[in-house]
Each structure stands twice: as C-alpha cells, then as structure tokens.
Amino acid sequence: NSVRKLKRKLKREQRRLSRKYEHKKKRGEKTATYSANIAKQVKKIQAIHYKLTNIRNDYTNKVVNEIAKTKPSHITIEDLNSSGMMKNRHLAKAVAEQRFYCFKQKLECKCKDNGIELRVVDRFYPSSKTCSCCGNIKKDLKLADRTYTCQECGLVIDRDLNASINLANAKIYKIA
Numbered sequence: 157n158s159v160r161k162l163k164r165k166l167k168r169e170q171r172r173l174s175r176k177y178e179h180k181k182k183r184g185e186k187t188a189t190y191s192a193n194i195a196k197q198v199k200k201i202q203a204i205h206y207k208l209t210n211i212r213n214d215y216t217n218k219v220v221n222e223i224a225k226t227k228p229s230h231i232t233i234e235d236l237n238s239s240g241m242m243k244n245r246h247l248a249k250a251v252a253e254q255r256f257y258c259f260k261q262k263l264e265c266k267c268k269d270n271g272i273e274l275r276v277v278d279r280f281y282p283s284s285k286t287c288s289c290c291g292n293i294k295k296d297l298k299l300a301d302r303t304y305t306c307q308e309c310g311l312v313i314d315r316d317l318n319a320s321i322n323l324a325n326a327k328i329y330k331i332a
Contacts, residue, residue: 288321
C-alpha cells in the first residue's frame, strides 16, 4: 500500500520535473544548466527512490529472516531466467521490483550463517508442468493457467503450490 502511494508520488514528481525541463527548452535556454528549482525537484525524486529502495530491502530481509527462523534442514529454490522474464514487457516491471538476485544472495548468506543447506534447482526443471501426485508432465501449460489440472490422476491444485511441492521433492540440484 505504501509502495503504491510512493510510486504514484514518484510519477507525479517526475512529471513535474519534465515540465520544468520543457519550460526551459521553450524559452530557448540550455537544458544542461540546472536551475535551483530543477535541483530541488531532482532531490525530491531521489528521496522517493531512496524510500522505495529501503522498503524493498526491508521486505527481502524480513522474508529471508522468516524463512531462516523456521530452521529447516534445507531450502530449495529455482534458478530463474530473470533476464528472459525481463523481455516480456507485461512482466518486466514486476520482475525487476522483486529483485530475485538480491533475494538469492541474502538467502545464501543467511543459510551459511545458520547451517542450512541451500539447494538450487536448474531453470529447465519442469516444476510447474509436473503433477506433484503422479509425476505426469503437462506440456501445454500457459502462464495464464493459475490452477494445475492433471489428466492422469485428476488432481486439481494451485499452480504455485504444485511447483513448490515439486521443488521440495526435486532429486537433481546444485548446492549453493
């Protein structure tokens, strides 16, 4: 909720800065020279970016701590192709905001400190497409399909829950 408000505020402040530059351009002044008002506006935008970064850092730290507090014997994560996900213009912003690499690094560090084994499953492992009950692989699963329905055993389960069960039971992994 606070992130959404800050994003809206950021958008507004960036628009305001853009108008100041456009106004300067109309009067025929060089845009490379900063006026005092433009400098103030840039500082406002930087402050909002700083707040957003702190909120995201705090969130990842809290999630990693929450996971480590349960003291599991091992944690399994999937090696995601985030650069490929960034090419999808509908997902790019959401993927960038999640900061997967930062999350993975913090998790690795926390696991080392607490003696937890961190398993990294290959990105080509079909965790979403495999049935967690019978092991049947569904080839034609789209991103829009949010529930997994198995044709073999008739299991109907949330797609993400199915993938997490499959990752927990994965036999082939690297230890980070």
